[in-house]
Amino acid sequence: MKRAQREEGLALISALMLIVLVLGVVAVTAQLTLGNVKQTSDTVATTRTLALAQGGRNFAQALLRGPVGADLSDAVADLAQRNVLGNASTWVFSKGEASQTPDPQRVAQNTQVLAAQLQGRLPGAGCYGPFIVSSTQTLSVRVSFNGTLPACDGAAEETVPIGVGRFISGARNSTQTYSLPYVMVVAASQGDARRTLTVNGEYQFDVGNGSFARFALLTDIHQNSSTSDEIYFTSDTLFNGPVHTNGNFAFYGEPWFGGAVSSSGVNDRQTQGAWFQRTDNCGRWWQPACVAFRGVAALTPTPAYGNAEPNFTNGVDWGADEIELPTNSxxxxxxxxxxxxxxxxxxxxxxxxxxxxxxxxxxxxxxxxxxxxxxxxxxxxxxxxxxxxxxxxxxxxxxxxxxxxxxxxxxxxxxxxxxxxxxxxxxxxxxxxxxxxxxxxxxxxxxxxxxxxxxxxxxxxxxxxxxxxxxxxxxxxxxxxxxxxxxxxxxxxxxxxxxxxxxxxxxxxxxxxxxxxxxxxxxxxxxxxxxxxxxxxxxxxxxxxxxxxxxxxxxxxxxxxxxxxxxxxxxxxxxxxxxxxxxxxxxxxxxxxxPTTQMTNLLPSRRIIQYSQAEQERR
Structure with missing residues (x-):
């Protein structure tokens, strides 16, 4: 009887040990399986972020050719108008120099000024995104022309090494080609997986005498040709490109300007400033006049007069250089x-x-x-x-x-x-x-x-x-x-x-x-x-x-x-x-x-040159 009980006890212990062994095997197998699944999932996420980052690089190249190119054009035109740059009759980035080629140091200095101006014009000072590609994927692009990559998509601001601008080819009185170095970081994320591509290259661009086609509106005299009366921009007035007059603008209501606005004041009233017509609290003997010419001091910092409030989304310059129009064809x-x-x-x-x-x-x-x-x-x-x-x-x-x-x-x-x-x-x-x-x-x-x-x-x-x-x-x-x-x-x-x-x-x-x-x-x-x-x-x-x-x-x-x-x-x-x-x-x-102006302008031909690319993975 006791022997039978011992045998039953041994059998029970053996069965329990077998169960423990089986459970151990199952646990190890499950752990290995989960590990493999996680590894496979991580591999898929890594592969997908790499593909997304490479696609993002192509998107970033399109950004450089399109919107960044437009900002570069604005920056060149602004510096030319402020007499920082020369025109195409001399060396654009080495103004006044009559040598066979421009001085490299002066070119480097002036292209640094251009790089700083350009960087300041970029949205988020060079941060594009993050863009939601899918429910689990995001993409962002950081661009720097001045050596500072902005804080963007969780990444902190950082300083990166960058070269200097240089002259490539061209001649005085002709088209000239220059370059700006750039650093571009493309970041792609899926879940915890994140892949970055850092691209170094240079933006090659041509400059020459600018075309009048650059302007959305340009007038030499902003008055009625028959009566010399002011012609007012009203709330129905909308322009999404550069607007300039050699005279004086006149504003009523809330006209909207999406591009740079400038006036010279050499015609019309022959002084810098603009006309405004308000309709609120004006016209009686104890009130201000409803129509008034406002000088530059009165328009700083707010270019408005009562409820005459033009919206300058891209700035206004009341003292720009005169742009002379041609007199023949x-x-x-x-x-x-x-x-x-x-x-x-x-x-x-x-x-x-x-x-x-x-x-x-x-x-x-x-x-x-x-x-x-x-x-x-x-x-x-x-x-x-x-x-x-x-x-x-x-x-x-x-x-x-x-x-x-x-x-x-x-x-x-x-x-x-x-x-x-x-x-x-x-x-x-x-x-x-x-x-x-x-x-x-x-x-x-x-x-x-x-x-x-x-x-x-x-x-x-x-x-x-x-x-x-x-x-x-x-x-x-x-x-x-x-x-x-x-x-x-x-x-x-x-x-x-x-x-x-x-x-x-x-x-x-x-x-x-x-x-x-x-x-x-x-x-x-x-x-x-x-x-x-x-x-x-x-x-x-x-x-x-x-x-x-x-x-x-x-x-x-x-x-x-x-x-x-x-x-x-x-x-x-x-x-x-x-x-x-x-x-x-x-x-x-x-x-x-x-017809062309005497101002320097960016020409359509430009080339995005990539020198190197580095990948980095982070989980």
Whole structure:
């Protein structure tokens, strides 16, 4: 009996030991399995953060080419206006030097000034993000041109070694190429896994005399050309690009400016400052005047007068240098005579986009820019070949001297008026969206004349750089459209320039074909250096909606578009205006042979050079 009990006890102990052993094996196996799962999970997270960081590097390169490029352009223009930099007739970053190449030390010093100016313009002083890529992934980018990486996405501010700017190539009186070194840190996170890529490189950029196309609005005299009365910016006024006058601005209500604003005060009142008109607590003998000119001291630090409060989101300079406008179109005429289309007299010009068939050998299926000038049809292709119709055949076009044009330069010039400048008609007269493009996606055209130019239809880009118009929402908030900033991504551009007349939006003419349709769309930069950009018969013609301009307006005086009831704000004649700035112009884009200022400006060509890349993983 006792023996049986002992055997049962031994069996129980053996069973318990077996259970313990099995549980141990299970525990070890489970631990190994969980470890493997965690290791696999960590490996997946690490792989994904690496892929995200590498994608973030490509995103950061796009930032450098686009938004950072626009900030660089602003910084160059600002330093040039303040006489820190030279113009292209000398060495831009070694002003006044007449040597064969600029002094490297002076270039290094001045590019450091540029780097500091640029860094201060970057959002968060160079912190982009963090951006939420997915529910578990984030991405941020830090950029430094001055050796300081900002605090960003949990990372502290830090100082990093960085080189100095240098001259690369170019000559005085020509385009010059310089570089700024940069350090860029891309951080990608997924859960606890974090991967950073540190990239060292240099930003190479070209500078030269700036184009007037850089401005959203520029006037030499900001007054009515007939009465010399001030022309007021009101709460309906919206500009999202650089605005300048050589005279004095006038403000009423709350106009909004999204770009740099400057005035010289050399014209109009011939002193620095601006006009303001308020409507609150004014006009009685014991109150301030409702209309007053405010000098610079009165506008510092707040540029306002009562409830006349313009919103300068990017600063204002009341003492900027005068920017002189050209008085002739010799450059445009010469370009048209050499490798463009030249008319010795008045002209009509129509622009459309087409696709070639077999009528021109070797061109079947290719898109072309169609130009009809005084009844003669031309076709320009992306490789700069220009053909003209001769009877029923097509031949290579010839210049004013009778020589074959091998590379069309995009200039159409009339020594006289352009009585009709048009694109293709709308398929539905009341709907601007039904107007086909006038300019092919590759096309870069300047239409110029020595006298008046009348626009008679929509002139639209095939490849529109913006997804909408600058406007106010129902609550009064400013809605800024998303626009491409890189000139290399959207290439089509149109300039319209007259050196001795006005640019007219046709309206109120007995011949209805000379009138623009309602809510006309003009994709172009318009310049009348001795005249105005205005709506024809704006005091007598019936209201015809708005003129929507995507580009800029440069003129001697600020032209009238229409008349309005001061009490209701409703149109009584003519048209209203809606300006949306083409952001590519900040990055140096300009129509071919468009007039240039004497100020230094950033040119479109730029290169992002990467020298080294270092990866770091952190969990």
């Amino acid at each position: 010799n450059d445009q005429r010469g370009a048209a005579e050499r490798a463009g289309i030249y008319v010795d007299g008045n002209a009509t010009v129509t622009m459309t986009v087409g696709t070639a068939g077999s009528e021109i050998s070797g061109r079947n299926g290719q898109t072309f820019q169609r130009l009809v000038v005084n009844g003669t049809e031309y076709r320009a292709f992306e490789d700069e070949a220009l053909y003209m119709r001769s009877g029923n055949t097509w031949i290579r076009a010839r210049n004013a001297s009778g020589q074959e044009i091998t590379n069309f330069n995009g200039v159409v010039y009339a020594r006289g008026q352009i009585t009709r400048l048009a694109g293709p008609p709308r398929s539905a007269a009341s709907d601007p969206a039904t107007a086909p493009p006038a300019l092919a996606s590759f096309s870069q055209i300047t239409v110029a004349a020595s006298s008046h130019i009348r626009i008679t239809s929509d002139l639209k880009y095939e490849d529109n750089p913006c997804d909408g118009d600058l406007r106010r929402g129902s609550g009064g908030q400013v809605i800024v459209p998303s626009c491409e900033t890189d000139p290399l991504q959207k290439k089509n551009v149109l300039g319209i320039y007259t050196s001795g007349g006005n640019i007219l939006m046709g309206l109120g003419n007995t011949d209805s074909s000379l009138n623009v349709p309602r809510d006309v769309r003009i994709h172009a930069t318009l310049m009348a250096s001795e005249g105005q950009v205005l709506v024809e018969n704006n005091r007598t013609a019936a209201c015809n909606g708005k003129v929507y301009i995507l580009g800029g307006v440069i003129s001697k005086t600020y032209g009238a578009f229409g008349q309005f009831n001061s009490g209701t704000g409703q149109c009584t004649s003519g048209m209203q205006r809606s300006f949306t700035y083409d952001q590519r112009m900040l990055n140096g884009m300009a129509p071919p042979y468009f």
